[in-house]
Each structure stands twice: as C-alpha cells, then as structure tokens.
Amino acid sequence: MIDFTSTDVINNPYPHLAELRKAGKPIWHDGLGLFLAPNHRDANEVLRNKSLGRIFVPKEPSSEWDVFNYLHSDSILDSEPPKHTRLRSLVMKAFNKNRIEALRPNIVALTNRLLDEIEAKGGSFDIIADYAEPLPVKVIAALLGFPDEDEHLLRPWSQSIVKMYEVNPSAQHKEEAKRAANEFAEYVHGLMLLRKADPTDDLITELAQVEEAGEKLSTHELIATCVLLLNAGHEASVNGFGNGIVAAFQNPSEWEKLQQQPDEIATTAIEEFLRFDAPLQFFDRTATQDLEIGGVAIKAGQKIVSLLGSANRDEEVFPDADTMNLSRERNPHIGFGAGIHFCIGAPLARLEMSVSLPELFKRFPALELAGTPVRRNTFSLRGYESVPARTS
Numbered sequence: 001m002i003d004f005t006s007t008d009v010i011n012n013p014y015p016h017l018a019e020l021r022k023a024g025k026p027i028w029h030d031g032l033g034l035f036l037a038p039n040h041r042d043a044n045e046v047l048r049n050k051s052l053g054r055i056f057v058p059k060e061p062s063s064e065w066d067v068f069n070y071l072h073s074d075s076i077l078d079s080e081p082p083k084h085t086r087l088r089s090l091v092m093k094a095f096n097k098n099r100i101e102a103l104r105p106n107i108v109a110l111t112n113r114l115l116d117e118i119e120a121k122g123g124s125f126d127i128i129a130d131y132a133e134p135l136p137v138k139v140i141a142a143l144l145g146f147p148d149e150d151e152h153l154l155r156p157w158s159q160s161i162v163k164m165y166e167v168n169p170s171a172q173h174k175e176e177a178k179r180a181a182n183e184f185a186e187y188v189h190g191l192m193l194l195r196k197a198d199p200t201d202d203l204i205t206e207l208a209q210v211e212e213a214g215e216k217l218s219t220h221e222l223i224a225t226c227v228l229l230l231n232a233g234h235e236a237s238v239n240g241f242g243n244g245i246v247a248a249f250q251n252p253s254e255w256e257k258l259q260q261q262p263d264e265i266a267t268t269a270i271e272e273f274l275r276f277d278a279p280l281q282f283f284d285r286t287a288t289q290d291l292e293i294g295g296v297a298i299k300a301g302q303k304i305v306s307l308l309g310s311a312n313r314d315e316e317v318f319p320d321a322d323t324m325n326l327s328r329e330r331n332p333h334i335g336f337g338a339g340i341h342f343c344i345g346a347p348l349a350r351l352e353m354s355v356s357l358p359e360l361f362k363r364f365p366a367l368e369l370a371g372t373p374v375r376r377n378t379f380s381l382r383g384y385e386s387v388p389a390r391t392s
C-alpha cells in the first residue's frame with residue numbers, strides 16, 4: 001500500500017495515486033488505519049457528506065499542547081456546525097468578492113515592487129523566496145494588520161505548525177510545532193489587545209470588536225481565527241504557484257503559452273496549476289454515523305481521506321488528466337476543497353495568482369528555470385523549497 005512518507009511518492013505521487021484509483025472506490029489503508037478516497041467522485045463526496053466531519057482530536061498531554069489544541073479546536077477549519085457556521089460567517093464578510101477585488105491595486109503595486117527587486121538582482125533569482133512567497137505573505141499580513149517589521153516571523157511559524165499535518169511527524173517536528181503555536185498565539189493576543197486599545201481599519205481590529213460587541217467570538221476563537229488566516233493565507237498560495245511554474249517549464253508548449261499570451265491565458269492557467277499539481281493533497285474526515293461512500297461502508301468513528309491531487313488527475317473527469325493544458329476550459333478541480341469547508345481565501349488566491357503570473361512573464365519574457373528545483377519533503381502540503389530561475 002502507498003507510503004506517503006517515501007521519497008519516491010513525495011517526488012512524484014501521481015503514478016502511485018493512479019494505481020489507487022484503479023480500484024474505483026475507497027480503499028482501506030492498513031498502516032494508517034483509515035480509508036483513502038482517490039477518485040474524483042468519492043473525494044468530492046467525502047468533503048460534502050454531512051455524516052463526515054472535521055473532528056479535531058486534541059494532542060496529549062494537554063498541559064503541553066494546550067495552545068496548539070485551541071488554535072485548532074477553536075478555528076474555522078477544525079470545527080463543525082453550529083460553531084463552524086458562526087465563525088465562518090464572521091470571517092466571510094471580510095473575504096467577499098467585492099472586498100477582495102478592492103485589494104487589486106495593492107496587489108498590482110506589490111507585484112511590481114517585487115519584480116523591480118528581482119530586476120535589480122541582475123538575472124538570477126529564486127521564484128519561491130523572491131516572488132511566490134513574499135506576495136501572499138505581504139497581502140495577508142496587510143489585510144490582518146500584522147506589522148511589516150515582523151512579517152519574517154510568519155512563514156517559519158506557519159511551516160512549523162503545518163508539519164503536524166503530515167503523516168507521522170517526527171519528535172523534533174512536534175516540539176517545533178508546540179513552540180511555534182505558543183509564540184504565534186502570544187503574539188496575536190498582544191496585537192489584539194493593542195488594536196482594542198487603539199483601533200485601526202484592519203481585520204484584527206474588526207474581529208476584536210466583534211468579540212467586544214456580544215461574545216460572538218471568544219478570545220481563543222479570535223486568536224485561532226487570526227492564526228489560521230495568516231497561515232492558510234499564504235501556505236498553499238506559495239506552493240500552488242511554485243508547483244505550477246515548475247510543471248509548466250517541464251511542458252514547453254505550455255511555457256510558450258505563458259510567454260506569448262500571458263494575459264489571455266491567466267484565468268485558465270491558474271486553475272490548471274492547482275489541478276495539475278495540487279498544493280494540498282490530503283484532508284481527512286471522521287464519520288459521525290455509519291455511511292457509505294462509493295459503495296464502501298464506513299462505520300461511525302472511522303476516518304476517510306479526500307486525496308485532492310489524485311481526484312484532480314481522474315481521467316473520468318479530466319480528459320488527458322496527466323497532461324498540463326493551461327487553456328483547459330472545463331476544470332472542476334477540487335484544489336480549493338468542497339462543501340462547508342470550501343476555501344474562504346479562494347477569491348484572494350485567484351486574484352493574487354491572476355496578477356502575479358502574467359506580470360512575471362510580461363516583465364521577463366525570456367524567463368527560464370536555472371538548476372534543479374528543490375522539493376519539500378512533505379506529502380500533504382506539496383511544494384518546493386526553492387526554484388532557481390534566470391530572467392534572460
């Protein structure tokens with residue numbers, strides 16, 4: 001059975017996932033003690049079925065994991081209705097299409113600034129460190145009101161916390177996650193108290209005021225929400241961009257499309273980036289009662305995983321699924337999830353990528369990768385550590 005920690009699977013999971021899909025239904029993974037849903041129909045159903053929930057199991061001993069635990073149990077992502085509905089509706093107001101669209105001029109300005117900095121470097125740069133990463137980090141930090149001078153703290157905190165989402169995190173990763181959770185929560189709490197005393201027009205102020213207004217958001221819920229937004233607001237965006245760029249470079253006809261018609265292709269290209277090599281691959285759900293998925297019986301308490309990247313390569317839904325096609329018209333990928341936990345940040349991620357992708361190629365039409373991209377050694381959150389490139 002597939003080993004999600006093996007280098008072979010991490011380097012290229014797709015042939016292994018294609019093998020899993022051959023069963024045509026969810027399959028039991030003995031080692032992990034859960035079901036895997038590798039095809040599109042079942043993976044989609046796992047995310048939508050109301051008898052399956054995101055049930056967070058607190059880590060033990062609770063005295064050590066206290067903060068990490070509440071950052072999850074009190075967050076939107078790891079709660080279920082009615083709590084999920086209440087938390088999500090408070091945040092949704094800030095992430096509706098109009099408010100996100102209003103960020104466009106800032107995103108364009110930021111993109112141009114990053115491109116200027118890359119140009120000033122004189123030719124060689126790293127697509128991750130110099131472009132894919134700073135844009136979403138700066139955008140989400142500005143939206144929340146996270147101070148510029150401390151932005152460098154966000155990525156390491158987030159990276160330490162998300163290592164816990166991999167299959168079998170090491171003892172060292174557990175320690176780092178605990179420490180990052182404590183530091184991050186303490187920082188956000190301090191910021192929240194500052195904003196309460198001295199309100200501005202950022203999202204932390206807005207959420208802190210909701211808390212004051214009528215106990216709709218407890219202190220822990222507020223901190224957990226801000227931490228989730230700050231993490232989710234960049235983690236997958238960085239990786240989605242990096243994965244897509246590398247795959248496009250390996251497909252010369254698609255790279256050519258990006259060089260020759262960057263604006264025309266942008267909308268379909270970013271969806272294909274997320275379909276072809278999904279930055280988030282593995283999300284589990286727990287059965288709250290007995291049910292069936294794809295004809296397979298799942299008992300109350302059992303877990304089943306929606307394999308997003310595998311679903312996105314399902315031949316039954318995507319013709320030539322293993323071929324990257326940046327002008328693919330019909331693209332019902334589930335890279336942003338589905339059902340009640342569907343990504344809140346999808347409009348923001350789409351806006352950022354639809355600006356940054358064409359602008360990169362317009363500024364540097366002769367862009368090419370230079371050297372071997374370095375993969376991160378993780379399956380669930382799939383991305384590159386670095387992608388060396390040159391501008392001419």
Ligand code: HEM
Nearest residue numbers: 076077232233236237240283335336337341343344345349
């Ligand atoms: C390319 C970029 C992104 C991808 C591929 C992505 C993907 C996803 C997926 C698959 C889920 C659902 C997880 C599940 O069902 O268990 C999700 C949820 C979420 N995402 Fe994103 N995301 C991206 C960017 C963002 C951004 C920019 C934000 C900014 C705030 C964000 C905020 C969230 C939040 C708050 C949730 C939880 C929603 C809920 O539980 O109701 N994401 N995302």
